[in-house]
Amino acid sequence: MSETNPGARVAALVGPYSSGKTTLFEDILFAASAIPRRGSVKDGTSLGDAAPEARARNMTTEMNIASFDYLGDPWTVIDCPGSVELTYDAQCAMMVSDVTVVVCDPKPERAVTLSPILRFLDDRDIPHVIYINKMDHEDASVRATFEAIQGVSIRPLLLREIPIRDDEGHVSGMVDLVSERAWRWEPHKRSEMITLPTELEEAEGEARSMMLESLADFDDDLMMELLEDVVPSTSEVYENVVRDLSKDLIVPVFFGSAENENGINRLMKALRHDAPGPVATRDRLGLPNSGKVAQVFRTAHAGKAGKLSFVRVWNGEVGDGDVLNGDRVANVRRHLGPKSDLAGKASTGAIVSLGRMADVKTGDLLMEGGKETADWPSPPAPMYALALHTEHHTDEVRLSAALARLTEANPSIVAEHAQETGELTLAGQGAIQLQLGLSALEADSGLVLTQTTPSVPYRETITAGTTQKARHKKQSGGHGEFADVEIEIKPLPRGAGFVFGDRIVGGAVPKQYIPAVEKGVRAFLAKGPNGHPIVDIAVTLTDGGHHNVDSSDMAFQKAAVKAMTEALPRCKPIKLEPVQKVRLSAPSEFTPKVQRIVTGRRGQLMGFDAKPGWSGWDEIQALIPQVEMMDIVTELRSVSLGVGTHVSAFDHLQKV
Ligand SMILES: Nc1nc2c(ncn2[C@@H]2O[C@H](COP(=O)(O)OP(=O)(O)OP(=O)(O)O)[C@@H](O)[C@H]2O)c(=O)[nH]1
Numbered sequence: 001m002s003e004t005n006p007g008a009r010v011a012a013l014v015g016p017y018s019s020g021k022t023t024l025f026e027d028i029l030f031a032a033s034a035i036p037r038r039g040s041v042k043d044g045t046s047l048g049d050a051a052p053e054a055r056a057r058n059m060t061t062e063m064n065i066a067s068f069d070y071l072g073d074p075w076t077v078i079d080c081p082g083s084v085e086l087t088y089d090a091q092c093a094m095m096v097s098d099v100t101v102v103v104c105d106p107k108p109e110r111a112v113t114l115s116p117i118l119r120f121l122d123d124r125d126i127p128h129v130i131y132i133n134k135m136d137h138e139d140a141s142v143r144a145t146f147e148a149i150q151g152v153s154i155r156p157l158l159l160r161e162i163p164i165r166d167d168e169g170h171v172s173g174m175v176d177l178v179s180e181r182a183w184r185w186e187p188h189k190r191s192e193m194i195t196l197p198t199e200l201e202e203a204e205g206e207a208r209s210m211m212l213e214s215l216a217d218f219d220d221d222l223m224m225e226l227l228e229d230v231v232p233s234t235s236e237v238y239e240n241v242v243r244d245l246s247k248d249l250i251v252p253v254f255f256g257s258a259e260n261e262n263g264i265n266r267l268m269k270a271l272r273h274d275a276p277g278p279v280a281t282r283d284r285l286g287l288p289n290s291g292k293v294a295q296v297f298r299t300a301h302a303g304k305a306g307k308l309s310f311v312r313v314w315n316g317e318v319g320d321g322d323v324l325n326g327d328r329v330a331n332v333r334r335h336l337g338p339k340s341d342l343a344g345k346a347s348t349g350a351i352v353s354l355g356r357m358a359d360v361k362t363g364d365l366l367m368e369g370g371k372e373t374a375d376w377p378s379p380p381a382p383m384y385a386l387a388l389h390t391e392h393h394t395d396e397v398r399l400s401a402a403l404a405r406l407t408e409a410n411p412s413i414v415a416e417h418a419q420e421t422g423e424l425t426l427a428g429q430g431a432i433q434l435q436l437g438l439s440a441l442e443a444d445s446g447l448v449l450t451q452t453t454p455s456v457p458y459r460e461t462i463t464a465g466t467t468q469k470a471r472h473k474k475q476s477g478g479h480g481e482f483a484d485v486e487i488e489i490k491p492l493p494r495g496a497g498f499v500f501g502d503r504i505v506g507g508a509v510p511k512q513y514i515p516a517v518e519k520g521v522r523a524f525l526a527k528g529p530n531g532h533p534i535v536d537i538a539v540t541l542t543d544g545g546h547h548n549v550d551s552s553d554m555a556f557q558k559a560a561v562k563a564m565t566e567a568l569p570r571c572k573p574i575k576l577e578p579v580q581k582v583r584l585s586a587p588s589e590f591t592p593k594v595q596r597i598v599t600g601r602r603g604q605l606m607g608f609d610a611k612p613g614w615s616g617w618d619e620i621q622a623l624i625p626q627v628e629m630m631d632i633v634t635e636l637r638s639v640s641l642g643v644g645t646h647v648s649a650f651d652h653l654q655k656v
């Protein structure tokens, strides 16, 4: 543990889908001797992604968390899912990290896929570095990728190393620009230090000057030295990097090949040297610094083991028997991927899970004295939904308990009983997330669930008015039933709803029965000729008749229903569909394609603007029928390298 950084440190691995995070995670664990053998994601032998769903889908479906020692320092690395549908997991991990490693492909055209992550990190001043992976690819270019990423990063990037290429142009090593040392790579071998190739000297000098100039932007002394042509000492350069990284002023850039285990120790040593520790991070986050303080960043439900709350300890020592936020701490566990050990206690900086903390949820700050709140990102708004159905009605109780656990573990999934359609809906970020949710629900509840596209809450209305008389009369045994009504029906403008009135004079319909007429009309309007509620309609009771003995509320309700039933066909009913007001966001280069999606879905473009605070992004406003919104996110992602998003809300009803 370094003296300037007491306490275990945490690095989150984030980045676009399939950029090699879990492979890098495996490499790091192997380099730290935390695992005896290096497994691979491809063969299904990696420590990470051990969950059956992850193996089956060949992707990370939940955070992989491993605590270990690297060169004598305690570390926890959190490998996050890259899927855009599981971003919230990555956000929660970044929140508790001292440093985040953004892993990406060496493809300039894909740099834009980093912008949501970089935006999140920059908005919150979270120290981060970039690791350009897959440098074993033929056409991998550090320079072009670096420049493209700079285009989407608010913070200036700092190229920390440059590649050495062999005769065929493949990257075969690197030069560290601070120490000016060169290393030769070989797949799955320790890098060998070599002398700086003479033909690289010039390029190295230029790259180093660029790095120093970037650092000098934040340090006047260094700036003076550069202006006076004084070569700054290596230690001074290191100090600058450490300081600027911890303040998120600069973003150091490394590269390597996780597949070949190249550039792994370089990255880890840089993190070890440069990354801030838990005390600095706690202060950056403005969290309390006395007593026991921990924070939940992940909640899981692990079958028999019950609820697990993964926490980072921000202050003091947290151990079995402590009472935090009213819950007694038990089963403090330290994790290495799917394995875990009882640890009993955990000190500042550590990441552990706590068992069965009934009343705490992701984002909560845990303290002895009760509850304090901390800033925590809200889950992204749902963009995709499905309706869930159980085999039997009686299964719903069991399902609702499982749903509560699912949404507790996945705050970006929302389960709702849609009032209008009566359906149980599951809404989230996309089809993959919800399929994962569905599998978890089935495993948890033991129920077989079926899914459908959620129903659209259509409406009906009328386009013509009329008047109608109706009599309800029945003579049975004792009391008869009698009610006579005359109603006037008129269409109302969109959004007006239902208006009921009466123009009864002389007690033709006694006052006490008028509400029964309204009740009958309302009952009828709940389900129009096409099965949907009728809206934007005025019904006025204009006349009627009654019988002293046989009239009743029920009789007037029935008469009202009869009048409505007979009148409605003459009112020329039509079907109405809900239209959503939608804001779609995507990098500007994709704006024309996004606009085509809107028009292709019967949408009306209302205009577009630069997305506030997102350089290079547009926000497109549109009105789109709700039925067309069901799977729009899939198409939106397919034209925007996966990063397009939308938010929508009901706007109005329109004729189908
Ligand atoms: N050529 C090459 N392939 C790599 C490298 N690193 C990872 N891969 C491959 O890329 C694929 C995805 O690797 P993962 O490590 O699962 O990527 P990930 O970023 O964890 O993916 P998600 O968690 O699903 O976002 C696998 O087939 C890896 O073998 C690399 O350095 N070079």
Ligand SMILES: [Mg+2]
Binding pocket: 020, 021, 022, 023, 059, 060, 079, 080, 081, 082
């Ligand atoms: Mg992964």
